Every structure is written in structure tokens, then in C-alpha cells.
Amino acid sequence: MPLSQRVQALAESATIAVSTKAAELKRAGHDIVAFGAGEPDFDTPPHIKAFAHAHIDAGKTKYAPAAGVIEARQAVCEKFSRENGLSFEPKNIIITCGAKEAIYLAFAALLDPGDEVILPVPYWVSFPEQVKINGGIVKPLLGDESNSFKLRPEQIREALTPRTRAFVLNSPSNPGGFTYTPDETRAIASVFRGTRVTVLADELYDRLRFDGVDYLSFAAVDDDARNRTITINSPAKTYAMTGWRVGYAAAAPEIIAAMSRVQSHTTSGPCTFNQYSMADALRADQSGVDEMRRAYQQRGRHMHARLNTLRGVACVQPTGAYYCFANVRATYAALGVTGSVEFSRLVLEKAHVALVPGIAFGSDDHVRLSFATSMEQIDKGLDRLEKLLGRK
Ligand SMILES: Cc1ncc(COP(=O)(O)O)c(C=O)c1O
Structure with a gap:
């Protein structure tokens, strides 16, 4: 069936290949460290869930x-x-x-x-x-x-x-x-x-x-x-x-x-x-927001500091959100890859760490790592990257 020109002009997601591969490896029983997700690892706070229950019960439907x-x-x-x-x-x-x-x-x-x-x-x-x-x-x-x-x-x-x-x-x-x-x-x-x-x-x-x-x-x-x-x-x-x-x-x-x-x-x-x-x-009471913010801040500082010790990696210090956008261009020649999709695929296959290729965000020199995950996972993933890439 012919598709509209507008839809044909839409880019295929550059991230799909990598996330499909990550799902495949997970299904095969591999322990994948996921730095790909763009969402909080925290659950919605209980008081907010209770609001929704009450509104459903009150017929706000x-x-x-x-x-x-x-x-x-x-x-x-x-x-x-x-x-x-x-x-x-x-x-x-x-x-x-x-x-x-x-x-x-x-x-x-x-x-x-x-x-x-x-x-x-x-x-x-x-x-x-x-x-x-x-x-x-x-x-x-x-x-x-x-x-x-x-x-x-x-x-x-x-x-x-x-x-x-x-x-x-x-x-x-x-x-x-x-x-x-x-x-x-x-x-x-x-x-x-x-x-x-x-x-x-x-x-x-x-x-x-x-x-x-x-x-x-x-x-x-x-x-x-x-x-x-x-x-x-x-x-x-x-x-x-x-x-x-x-x-x-x-x-x-x-x-x-x-x-x-x-x-x-x-x-x-x-x-x-x-x-x-x-x-x-x-x-409602906003104290939970500050708690989550402090956790992201601590994780972000840690991930950023460790990324910058890796050979060929340079990362700007995050001051907000929960992402490190690391420049990995200097690793490409040694790894035999030509861009961020190949880099991410190789890291996934060899180190079992899932990242998002920077090409999805307009730069093929970078990868995005989310620190909306636990310190333990951050260290596990960074240990694996260190083993693959080496230290400066
Ligand atoms: C910069 C930015 N804008 C918009 C969105 C979409 O947010 P929502 O889940 O509220 O649709 C995202 C989600 O990742 C985002 O990072």
C-alpha cells in the first residue's frame, strides 16, 4: 500500500536496531546493563497513585x-x-x-x-x-x-x-x-x-x-x-x-x-x-521531587567522572536532566567502527551495556547514557566499559 510522502520522509529510529539487539540478548539470558532508558527508575510515588484511584472511584472517567x-x-x-x-x-x-x-x-x-x-x-x-x-x-x-x-x-x-x-x-x-x-x-x-x-x-x-x-x-x-x-x-x-x-x-x-x-x-x-x-x-508535598533530584545529581556526578577516565571518551558535565552525552569519536579507529550505531552495537555485544547512538540526537560522535538507574548498575556498566576501552 503506498504511504504518504510525509510519512515516508520520517526517519527510521536509529535506536531500534540497538534496542532490538538488547532485548534479544536479554531473552537469551544475558545480564544487560541498560543505560538507554529515558525515564526515571523510580516508581510513581504512592500518594500520586492514590490520587488516581480516588478520581476513578469518584467517576472522573x-x-x-x-x-x-x-x-x-x-x-x-x-x-x-x-x-x-x-x-x-x-x-x-x-x-x-x-x-x-x-x-x-x-x-x-x-x-x-x-x-x-x-x-x-x-x-x-x-x-x-x-x-x-x-x-x-x-x-x-x-x-x-x-x-x-x-x-x-x-x-x-x-x-x-x-x-x-x-x-x-x-x-x-x-x-x-x-x-x-x-x-x-x-x-x-x-x-x-x-x-x-x-x-x-x-x-x-x-x-x-x-x-x-x-x-x-x-x-x-x-x-x-x-x-x-x-x-x-x-x-x-x-x-x-x-x-x-x-x-x-x-x-x-x-x-x-x-x-x-x-x-x-x-x-x-x-x-x-x-x-x-x-x-x-x-x-501536593514536593519533598519526593527533591529526593529524586539529589539521587540523580549524585549518580550523574559519578557517571560523568568515571566516563572521563575511559580511553578515548570525553564527556561534558551534566547540570540537569539525567543524561551523559559522551564523545566517543576517539575510540572509533581502535575499535574498527565508523559511527555511533556501530559503536553502540559493539558495546552491547562485547560488554553487554546498552547505550543510545548519538546519531539519533544529531551527532554521530556521541552516545547517550542515562543515569536514571542505580549506582550499582552505573558501576557495573562502567566497569564493563573500562574493560573494553581501557583507561586514559
Ligand atoms: C526533551 C523532552 N521533551 C519531551 C519529552 C516527552 O515527554 P512526555 O513523556 O511528557 O511526552 C521527552 C521525553 O523523553 C524529552 O526528553
Whole structure:
């Protein structure tokens, strides 16, 4: 059956070959250390599970308005006010099926065929495909590794064209692990003044920052930034709720209305009792978040330090999220591999460690390792990598 050109243009996932191989080896009884997963190893906290049970029992099991239930939109406004210094009303908020759908709806609302979207590299895997599905053209912009992959304002200014419709800002970054400082965020915001560029600020990891690194939500820079920004977030990473498929976006009411129109004809929004449960999670005691954040920080420091002792490996220090994006290019010749997919396959077969090839994030010189796993697993995996690659 012929497929649409739009779908044919979508890239096959570069990670599938490696994850299929990992599953095969596991089934064959091998002990695989998994650094591939992009989700917390923690279970959803019991008090949040209890919210969902209560909402199901109370009959919160029917259709909801396309933009989401008002209680959830209100709770999201409170989150933005309390944590990001942003004042929104429910008309500025849409509740979506995870952050992933929020990003999809944002591009659907913004892009006409041929519109350009500047996408910093390395990027989260779904950004380029979602731009393409919605008719846009991806303009990758490579971050400077010596500056933790962060873009400098002049670089962004030079990349702007009359066709630039949107810019993606993901801080803290998956997979880069970097976080823009408030001054850097302000400097980036200044680039867009006087342009028609919308900034899609993916702030999913805003609570998972390490070593007290300061943070400024992009829309909180000033009125100009606020008016041009669609802020994306979700409870997935913060509250270990990846499978609940609930997220949200904040923007000008006309953008939210457009995104809601698309949502009303596609998913109809996330499961209603999950919307109520997210509202409760946002309003409940937040001490569990800090506990998880501290655990990630400790694991991240440890993984980063050990990676940098390995021969041919160099890794930027993560300041947020839970990923190390390690440059392994200098190992390729000795290992007889030509890129990150071959490197990951070899590491899986020889060391039984599962990684994600950097090509999925726009760089074939890197691999991504998630430290959303126990210290014991981190050490086990790093011991195996050390045996394979040697020490510096
Ligand atoms: C940067 C980034 N944006 C969006 C998402 C999607 O999040 P959700 O599970 O809320 O759809 C992820 C998930 O890994 C992510 O890392």
C-alpha cells in the first residue's frame, strides 16, 4: 500500500536496531546493563497513585473539554506562578497527552509548508520528525561542545532567515545535560526581538537541576519573550509519571485555542482521571521531587567522572536532566567502527551495556547514557566499559 510522502520522509529510529539487539540478548539470558532508558527508575510515588484511584472511584472517567479539565489548567497556572515566576490564566493552558503531544500540537498550530524551525544539536529525537510531519523544514544548529553544547546568541542570529518560524529551546537538555544560565537565557531572548519567531521552550527537566545551578524560564525573561513563547512541560520526569501520558503547554490564548482545536479532532486529550491526578501531584508535598533530584545529581556526578577516565571518551558535565552525552569519536579507529550505531552495537555485544547512538540526537560522535538507574548498575556498566576501552 503506498504511504504518504510525509510519512515516508520520517526517519527510521536509529535506536531500534540497538534496542532490538538488547532485548534479544536479554531473552537469551544475558545480564544487560541498560543505560538507554529515558525515564526515571523510580516508581510513581504512592500518594500520586492514590490520587488516581480516588478520581476513578469518584467517576472522573468521562470526556473532558478539549483544552483539559479546568482543575488541571488551574493547577498548572499555580505551578508556573510558584516555580517559574510566570502568571497565567487557564485560557493560557492546554493539557495534553504528555509533553510529546504538546510539542506536536504546537508545530501543527504554527507551521505552514516550508516554514523553517531552528533546532539546536544535540536535540531530543522527536523534534525533527514532528517538524517534518507538520510540513516544516528542520534547520539544525550545532552547539559548541567546548561550551557544553550551548548556543551563543550570535550563532542563532546568523541562522535566522525570513522563513524562520520557530526556535526550539530545551533546557535542561535531553540529551546534552546542559542548562542555560539566566544570563544566557536573556541573551538568547534578545536575539528574537523584532522578529516573528516563536520559541518553543521545552522545560520538562526544569526541576531536575544539579549543584544549585540557577534557572530562568524562557517566557519569564520579559513581556516580549512571554508573548512569543510556547512553554512545554509535563509531570513525567519530575514525578516519575512517564506512562500516565499527561503534559501541558502555556502560551497566548489564540495559540492555545488553535492547539485545542487540533486536539479536539485527534486525541481528545489525556485520560480525564490522570488530568485530575496531575493537578493533585502539582499541588501536593514536593519533598519526593527533591529526593529524586539529589539521587540523580549524585549518580550523574559519578557517571560523568568515571566516563572521563575511559580511553578515548570525553564527556561534558551534566547540570540537569539525567543524561551523559559522551564523545566517543576517539575510540572509533581502535575499535574498527565508523559511527555511533556501530559503536553502540559493539558495546552491547562485547560488554553487554546498552547505550543510545548519538546519531539519533544529531551527532554521530556521541552516545547517550542515562543515569536514571542505580549506582550499582552505573558501576557495573562502567566497569564493563573500562574493560573494553581501557583507561586514559
Ligand atoms: C526533551 C523532552 N521533551 C519531551 C519529552 C516527552 O515527554 P512526555 O513523556 O511528557 O511526552 C521527552 C521525553 O523523553 C524529552 O526528553
